[in-house]
Amino acid sequence: MSVPDNSMSNTAPSGNYRAVWRWHFYAGFLVLPFLMLMALTGGLYLFKAEIDDAxxxxxxxxxxxxxxASPDRWVAAARVGTGGEVTNVMVPDRPDRAVQMTVRLPDDSRRIAFVDPYSAELKGVTAYVGLTETIKRLHSLEQFGPVMNLVVEIVAGWAIILLATGLFLWWPRKRAVGVTTLKATDPKRRPFWRDLHALTGLYAGGIILFLAVTGMPWSSVWGGQVLKAMNEAGLGRPQAPSAASSWAHAEHDDKPKGAGWALEHSGVTTDHQMAPPRLSLVIDRAEAMQLPRPYTVSIPASADRTFAVARQNERVQDSRTLYVDGTTGTLRGDIRYEQYGWGAKAFEWGIFTHQGTQYGQINRIIMLLGCIAVWVLAISGLIMWWKRRPARRGLSLGAPPAPGGLRARAAVLGIVIPLCLLYPLTGLSLLAALALDRLVARLVRPRPVAS
Incomplete structure (x- = not known):
């Protein structure tokens, strides 16, 4: 959203208004490049199924x-064909699709193997990080290193600041009425881009806000801490089933694949058995329990852990994970959505909706519109800045002038302080931005002319 032209009002902007405008400018300057990347990759990832199929x-x-053929033959074909160990198996929901397996090679790298379920022949092997996985890693910024995932929380927090300050700037005051229709029609003039920017933020801001908030569970700091707190409070994953041993924190390949955000760090231990685990017993049990396909079977690295069989669902209420003893086929746990705590239910709902699957095609379209809106806001904001950019003045970025005094910044503080308390990394980045703002202000301060 953008500030209306001063011509719409007979009064000069207040100190609060100028302070909010200034921080709206800085928030856009700092995070829009990241938001554009995340919107582009997020929009592409909405079509993961179609991309993978192609x-x-x-x-x-x-x-x-x-x-x-026997599922044990599927595993054997992948093991012989790749020289690695199978860590999980995706059983498809279509009879004309191959079984897809993740294989860990001796050098600890991974591959995806495709096996014909009827002949148990290896059809092909591809890189573990394929096209959609690369898109996903770019979206979470993990492609640039694990530390960059910290930026996800910072960007999401600043995106909320952008929307809140934009709404403050748009809000009708005195005789200046917030724009609700595209009145300016000449793309060569700044008012057109101002109105387009404001309208896009007004009508799509709620979607972008939702995407920012529901993207937080993927952040390594905030998401991890919330997951831990929810589980400790009994609001997250269910308690251990009475038929199973204690829940244990899963490590590496023991982490159940596809079990959902609230369950992905959990596993069930089993009694030590002499017989080797068999995938066929696990799949027979899953079929007997009428677990709908597709589902993913996670093969534990240790024989004293159960196999996790997770339904690959598109709606949170369809979530279901079985824990099966691979040596006997005994069912150790059957975790369903109804057993989730309210915290896990809320976060899982947010994730499924964020990914555009919870409410079908309309959900995907709305999320896609939010991704497109981010680009419209970024491009229109850049064009507005270009049209009002200052003459060459050293380090000046053309930010709106800073008002004097703490009182003039009350509106900004009222917006950012609650967000900084909720998202600590955003707060730390705000302190850094304040320090940078003071430094730039000192460097570009006009010097008195010597007499």
Whole structure:
């Protein structure tokens, strides 16, 4: 959202108004490049199923025929063909699709193997980090290193600041009425881009706010701490089933794949058994329990842990994870949505909706519109800055002038302080931005002319 032209009012902007405008400018300057990347990759990831189908079709397509081979033969084919160990198996929901497996090689790298479920023949092997996985890592900034995931929380917090300050600037005051329709029609003039910027923020701001808030569970600091607090308070993952041993924190490949954000760090231990675990027993149990396909079977690295069989659902209420003893086929746990604490239910709902699957196609379209809106806001904001950029003045970025006094910044403080308390990394970045603002102000302060 953007500030209306001063011509719309007979009074000069107040100190609060100028302070909010200044921080709206800085917030956009700092995070819009990241938001544009995340919006682009997020918009692409909404079409993950279609992209994966197009990329992997030559290896994933099989001829549906007869009775499938034993799942143990699937694992053996992948192991022999790659020289690695299978860590999880995705059982497809279509009879004309290959079984997809994640394989860990001796050098600790990973591959994706496709096996014909009927002949147990290896159809192909591809990189573990494929196209959509790369898109996902770019979206979470993990592609640039694990430390960059910290930026996710900072960017999300500043995105909320952007929306809150934009709404303050748009809000009708005195005779200046917040724009609700595109009145300016000449793209060569700044008022057109100002109105487009304001309208996009006004009508799509709620979607962008939702995306920012529901993206927080993926941040390594805030998301991890919330998950820990929820579990300790009994509001997250369910308690251990009476038929199972104690829940244990999963490590590395023990982490159940596809079990959902609230359960992905949990596993169930089993009694030590002499017989080796068998995937066929686990899948037979999943089929007997009528677990809908597709589902992913996570194979534990240790024989004293259960297999986790997680439904690959698109709605939070369809979440279900089975824990099966791979040596006997005994069901150790059957965790369903109804057993989640309210905290896990809320966060899982936010994640499914964020990914555009909770409410079907309309959900995906709305999230896509939010991603497009981020780009419209960024481009229109850049054009506005370009049209009002100052003459060359050293380090000046053309930010709105800073008002004097703490009172003039009351509106800004009222917006940012609650967010900084909720998102600590955003607060730390705000302190850094304040220090930078003071430094720039000193460097560009006009010097008195010597007499």
């Amino acid at each position: 990329v992997y079709r030559p290896m994933a397509a099989v001829e549906a025929r007869g009775t499938p």
